[in-house]
Amino acid sequence: MSKNKKIVIILLILVVAIAVIPLFALKGAEFGGSDDAGSVMIEKIQGEYTPWFTPVLETMLGGELPGEVESLIFCIQTGIGVGIFAFIMGRLYERKKLGKEKQDL
Numbered sequence: 001m002s003k004n005k006k007i008v009i010i011l012l013i014l015v016v017a018i019a020v021i022p023l024f025a026l027k028g029a030e031f032g033g034s035d036d037a038g039s040v041m042i043e044k045i046q047g048e049y050t051p052w053f054t055p056v057l058e059t060m061l062g063g064e065l066p067g068e069v070e071s072l073i074f075c076i077q078t079g080i081g082v083g084i085f086a087f088i089m090g091r092l093y094e095r096k097k098l099g100k101e102k103q104d105l
Helices: 003-025 034-046 056-061 067-104
Strands: none
16 A cells, blocks of 8 residues: 555544544534624623624524524535635646746746
8 A cells, every 4th residue: 555545544534533523522512603602691791682683584584594594504605615715726826837837948
């Protein structure tokens, strides 16, 4: 087995471990958003908390979005951001590569 294959296998095992270990190590843990945690802390400090506004989608739909829909929208937003970042990095890499080829001529 080549050195690169060993490194790839070790990294894949590490990635799987990072994804699976927290599921077993954190039994009974509640995963909430930072918005909820922020409002809870404000209520602890000041007593009463009323938000300044409601989210646009919640206003249009007439209620709070289910957690699955919020996660879906967040994942789509993340995918778009990663796509833009990867496109820009690819363009910069190709520009640098083409610049070196022109210098070699």
